[in-house]
Amino acid sequence: MDSSAALVVGSLAFDDLDMPTGEFRDVLGGAATYSSIAASFLSPVHLVGVIGKDFGEEHLDMLRARGVDTQGVERQVNGKTFRWHGRYSKDLSSRESIDTQLNVFADFRPKIPASYKQSSVALLGNIHPKLQLEVLSQVERGPRTMVIADTMNFWISGEPKTLAEMLPKIDLFVINDEEARQLSGKANMSAVAREIRKMGPKRLIIKRGEHGAMLFDDDGCFYVPGYPLEEVLDPTGAGDTFAGGLAGYLAARSDRSTNAVRRGMFYASALASFCVEGIGPKRLLEVTKDDLKARLDAFTRMVDYGGALH
């Protein structure tokens, strides 16, 4: 019997962020952190990652208080937590890595605790595709198990064969538009999606930042908009928040139809829109269920045209 929890595997980190609005140091970060927080709004979370001696217990307490099971978080007491230093452009449209210290993350070998193995959704964050395959070999897939995976430019160019082995095992592949163009070698989204779907994932979501996200599957194409914000402070983790929100939405439900994924994308996009309103996960951590419901209502009004077109 599977559990209605989202398994989240990926990085836990500290980020140093040079933003147009200031410099922020030791900000809680990492893809799995953002994804876990997002998923925790909608389902229990099973978190797998690695931290060093410098990762304060207060961060794990915060996650546990949100319904995140942290027994899968391994602490390497002789090492330091993954650390990233990034600098954003003035309009936040691009960023450069000033420094990346993998630290304990360099030797990360995800071990899935027995109580996690039947999670109804498994979200494989942006880690080496070899490790994503290792996680998959440990997961016990049932009829409603859904495996969601992300990747990045580094693995697309550096590990094409392992990626090609991983993709056919994936139910839902979630990447951004730049990575999707790189992976497919195509420019226009319809051609991009067709080429990537040929590589094996059942469904594909292409994230497009402020422009929203597109789903491609056997039922066609679906578009969820980005939420028009007054102020964007920090895009860090928005894509991971999107993936985590989607994972949490689907983990709590047994419906695996395109409409279930489509509805989940509204939750994912709403949570991502909160994420960018604060530095690091700050704003996301303040969001209440009422805040989320209000933003979901605003999203549905954004696509409501009052019935039939013709």
Added chain:
Amino acid sequence: MDSSAALVVGSLAFDDLDMPTGEFRDVLGGAATYSSIAASFLSPVHLVGVIGKDFGEEHLDMLRARGVDTQGVERQVNGKTFRWHGRYSKDLSSRESIDTQLNVFADFRPKIPASYKQSSVALLGNIHPKLQLEVLSQVERGPRTMVIADTMNFWISGEPKTLAEMLPKIDLFVINDEEARQLSGKANMSAVAREIRKMGPKRLIIKRGEHGAMLFDDDGCFYVPGYPLEEVLDPTGAGDTFAGGLAGYLAARSDRSTNAVRRGMFYASALASFCVEGIGPKRLLEVTKDDLKARLDAFTRMVDYGGALH
């Protein structure tokens, strides 16, 4: 009694297009050309513009065959038609003007024929805001008259006062995101829209190219996606096609609610998606009513999530 026609005022031109796929010369162009063709799918069109001796009668015949009234097209037999030479980047995301010859368009003073004055929609293409005001002074506005206007960076920086005088007289202001940012001095779309709506237009549509378009009015925000295409050949005229499609949709109807505008945006976006599939207006001119209906159906499926979210 007003007529269910769309009045379209703007440029008729010949374009020389340097595209990644080849060089195309003497391509029928101009904002009013694209807008008229688009509107003609949905309503009669009243066209006002100026042409030179070199504008072949076959182009006017083509327009007339589509239900475009051309009595408002003035021919200056001693001059040449507006001509633009543009070069697009390899991915079509940007373009530069190689040469612009205003020719007869330099002295264009739009004269609205008596039979055009009660058109239910007036689309003021991207011309000097002083001329847009002159057109407005000639139009007889009734209860369902809707004035739609476009502008461009050139007038935003060069004619801010005239633009400020024009905007409060506009029911629906349609510009692209770059121009909207320039005009508002803001970066994020919510702030951009708030600032521009303060300038007076009742409603605002921000066109975002392949990412679709957003409507901002008293009923909130609405998003129509761009259509994911296999191949984009030429973005020239897509924005004018969008505006023309919207004008034609609204001209044929008396509903002036936000839902009418929202539904019109699907027609506008569908027509714009055809426009970019061919060089110049070629593809748009081949589109049948069945093609349009099929693409509209595809658009509505793209935003259908099967009912309530919660």
